Structures are given as C-alpha cells and as structure tokens.
Amino acid sequence: MRIGILTGGGDCPGLNAVIRAVTKSLIQQCGAEVVGIEDGFLGLIERRVRPLGWDDVSGILATGGTILGTSNTASPFAWRDRDVSDEVARYVHDGLGLHSLVVIGGDGTMTIAQHLASVGSLSVVGVPKTIDNDIEGTERSFGFDTAVATVTDALERVQTTGQSHGRVMVVETMGRYAGWIALEAGVAGAADVILLPEIGYDVEAIAALCRERSARRRSTLICVAEGAKPVGGELTVGQRVDDASDPVRLGGVAHVLRAQLQPLVGAEVRATVLGHVQRGGSPTAFDRVLATQYGHAAAGLVRQGVSGRMVALQGGRLCDVPLHEVAGRNRLVPPDHALLQCAREIGVSFGEPG
Template sequence: MRVGVLTGGGDCPGLNAVIRAVVRRGVQEYGLEFVGFRDGWRGPLEADTMPLDVSAVRGILPRGGTILGSSRTNPFKENGPGRNGVDRIKDNLAGLGVDALIVIGGEDTLGVAARLYDEGIPVVGVPKTIDNDLGATDYTFGFDTAVNIAMEAIDRLHTTAESHHRALIVEVMGRHAGWIALHAGLAGGANVILIPERPFDIDKVVAWVEHRFQTRYAPIVVVAEGAHPAHDDLALTSAELDSFGHVRLGGVGQLLAEEIEKRTGKEARCTVLGHIQRGGTPTAFDRVLATRFGLHAVAAVYNEAFGTMVALRGTDIVRVPLVEATRELKLVPVDRYAEAEVFFG
C-alpha cells in the first residue's frame, strides 16, 4: 500500500511528530510506502509531492511547523476548466499510485477530508488545532504549547505593567473558542479574560480595570482574537474572507487598549502574540500526544478503517467517524470555571 500524507491549515507545534510516527511505524511495522504532499490540499490538487521515508523524518520530532508545508487551499473552490478539484485529486492520486491519505488538520482541512471520503477517497484524519476546539477529541496537540507561550508572555508583562502603572492587553488566538485565552489567563493570573463564547460589556471591562488600579496593581487583560462586544460599539473585523469563508480577525486588543486609555486616563498598551503561539518547538505533552496520534492513524490505514479520525478520549486514543469530528466545535463551557476568581466579560 502507498499512503499519502498532508498537513493543512495553520501550522502547529507537533505536526512533525505526527509525520515521524506515521512513517516510522508504517515502514518498519507494516511495510507501507509513503509520499508527502506539499502545502496542504494544494499538493494532491497539483500532484506536488516529496519523498517521505524514514531518513526524511529523522530528527524532526522537536521541530515546529511542518516539513510538508501547509496552506488553506480548499479543493471544493478549485473549479477550473475541464475538471473540478475533486476530480483532479482523484486523477492525481491514481496517477501517483496512492491508495489512501492521512490528513492532518483542523476543522476546515478535516471537513474537506470527510467530503472526499464521501466521494470515494480512502482517508484517515488526525486532529490538529492550537485552538483545541474540535469536538470529537478531548485535546489537540499544539494547544499545550500555545498556552505555555501565552502564559510566559503574561508572566513577563506583569512586571512591566506594574513598573509603569499601565494596563496591558494581551491578544491571543481563538476564533470561535476561548480555550487559549482561558487557560493562559488563569495560569498567568490575568485580571480580565475575554472569550468569544461570552460577548463582553466594555463598561464592565473598564470598571474592572479601574478597580485593579485602585489596589495599586496594574491590570492584565487577556482577550481572544474572536472575542466581541455585546453591543456593536467596537468594529472588530474586516470584510476580507479566506478560501473557507472565514472573516479575517485581529485588532480587538488594540481597540480595547484605546478604549481603556480613553475612559480611565491611564496608559494602556496591547501585545498581540499572533503567530508566535504557533511557532517553535512543541512541549513534551504535545510531542507525546502527536506521536500517539500518528501511531494510531497509520494503524487505522493498515486496518482499512477509512472515514475515521483518531481522537483522545480520557487517556486512550480511539477512532471516531470523520463526520463526527467536524460536526460541532468544542466551545468553552463558562460555568465549568465559575469557581475560579477570574472575570469573564
């Protein structure tokens, strides 16, 4: 059997660990052959491949990013003259002698994989997103690394905030789900945490900031990029869309800083962590989880358990239907953290 491997969507710490585990177990235990597709779904669309054997994955465990490259290409939007995206992928897989695909990605990439499985392409999925918002798995690799990076940034910002008596706003990733903001904010001792699941009241945010200043300590506000006000009093998004129809986010932190400074008279500064959260070496937790996902994904291919995704349930790795993996996002249940001494907007 010849197996194709691709990584799609945003890069994520732990992707290389998955690739390494897939190839090493697949070659050494199952006698499979592998080919890597470059840059997400663009690879099978254009038959753009790279060799993928044991020597190619040697030494990549601690590396961030993905040796295969990634993109947000959507095959169902690739309808050129003659053949649509699905037909092009089918033809290219047949021409390359690829019998199955292992697809490593998040909501959008796995959503494409589920639709391609319905079109007759043998697919196994591996969940990847630093947002930790895929509903069929308890955790996704990359999330722990992103939280630790954000937590360290918050720890460092506490000292400069207190030295200059400023309010500091930390904007982290999280389009629909506020898991990174919540965990990093709790771990870093933030005073205000704003998440997409609960629209915030700017008046309350300002009141909490002022209260913090009254205690002679400088406030730290952690906000997910997808957080939004309860009322349309702040314009937070652009009209630009990606190939999956997502609005480009960013800017909520700066707007909050401007509003807080205007209303309190105190200096406010915003730090946007952005892609820093995605980069660099993965934590031990993410390396282990990604490796386990890779080992189980290649076993699923060998067992011809197509149309499934590997998932973490408790401490076990299980197989779930791909359609289940992309049916519903896992959002923060705010009531779960009601006992924590933290403000939600």
C-alpha cells in the same frame, strides 16, 4: 501498501511529530511505502509528492512547522474556479497508487478529504489539528499546549512591564470562535481579566475593576481572545460561526478594547497582539507526546483498513470518531466548564456585567 500523508490549514507545533510517528509506525509495523504530499491539497493538484523514508523523518520531532508544507485554501473541488476532483482522485488512485491518505488538518481540510474519499476509492484517516483546541470530538489537540505555553510566557513578560508602570495591559491571543487558549493561558499567566468569545464582556465592568486595582496601586492584566465581543454577541456552544465579514476576524480586539478602556480608567492602557508567534516554534514535551500518539494511532487505523474516522482524545484516552460528526462544528468553552468556575472562584473576572 502505499500511504499518503498531507498537512492542511494553518501551521501548528507538532505537525512534524505526527508525520514522523505515522511514517515510522507504518514502515516498522507493515513495511508500507509512505508518500509525503507537499503543501496540502495543492500538492495533489500540482502533483508534487515525495517518498518519506525512516531517515527523512528522523530528527524532526522537535522542529516546528511541517516538512511537507501546507496551504490554507487549495481545494480540488474549487481550484481556480474549476472542480478538478476527478483528475485528483485518478492521480491519487492510478498515478500514486495510494491505498490510504492520512490527513492532518482542521475542519476544512477534513471536509475536503472526505469528499475526495467519496469521489475516489480512497481510505481517509484524520488527525485533528487546531491551535485553538476547538475541533469537536476531541478534548485536546496537539499544538494547543505549546500555544498556551507561548502565551503564558508573553503574559508574564507583559505583567512585569504592567506592574512596573502600574498600567492596564491588554494581550490578545488567538481564538476566533473558542476561547481555550485565552482561558488556559490566562489562568497560567495570572491574568486578572480573561475575555472569551463565549462570554460577552462589559467595558464598564472591566473599567471598574481596573480603577479599583489602580486605587490599590495594582496593575491589571487582561487576556483577550481575538474573537471576544461585547455583551450581546455571544455564541452558543456547538453553533457554527463562519461570518467572514466579521471585523473581529481581522484581529485587533485588543486595540479596540484599549481605546474603549483608556477614557474610563486613570492608568495608562497598552495593547499587544501576539499574532503568529503562537503558531510557531518547537512543540512542548506534552505536545510531542500527544502528536506522536495521534500519529501512531492514525497509522493503526490505516493498518486496520478503517476509513472516514479521526483519532481523538476523550476522557484522557485515545480513541477515534467518525469524521462526519466533526465537520462544521466548533467545540466552544461551555458555560459550566470546570476551569471557568475555578478561575472565577480565585478572583479572575470574565468581564461580565456587574
């Protein structure tokens, strides 16, 4: 039994923990041969693979990134304007002799994997990977807790500066479509205002809050997801968003907001875009455990001969869901989410019109 593993899409803390758990489980439980594929689907296209033994995955639990490398864009279905999926499927089946492929990635990676499975006679098991925690079908993805911890730490640092100067501080987090990072980190980092892609914000309402706080010699800390937008541009829960021309995709809502707020408030307004630091670093203990459990569960599905399913967390328990139910959807923060309600009732503003 030979099983391949690949990581696709953006970097995420805990990838190595998944790779380790998949590999150790398969080796220990059924003596499988495990093959690591380099740089996502690029490694299948360019035929760069390597064996993964027990010692190769020992000592990587706590390291950030992925020992296999990843790539955001390579697809066998559109490689340099060509569809090379037949060649790739043959390579996987005949060249590598793979029985199953464990794919750790987001929505895009899962979709390619499924198509590939249908081309060749390959079993595919997915492990959800999204720093933004917005994959449908699972309530918590590994790497999210680490990103929240990183952003919370940054909010605390910026908070002390804001308080010392009596400033309005705007901190931009990841979260293009879904505001989970901004919501959880905003609550954990004691933000006064949290702006999410799911809730349109009103600049004047935010400015009024800042002015009222300044009058009491209070600084204001604003935590804004990169995909947050002024009122009028709200998304609906479950609706897919992939408008690449959207300027918000380029980041920088924090700077836009700073420019909007500055003339409306007396205090100085400063903006910080956290950027890539949110994706990197060693995973938190929580994420190491979750990623290990996901990897172990994926190995279990492989052993059972299951295909076309993704491991998931629902109701606090591990389970698995069909890959096709996940594709093309984003899990957004619902308007009645308990933490939204909680935050509002302890005084956090979501920038809604007054």
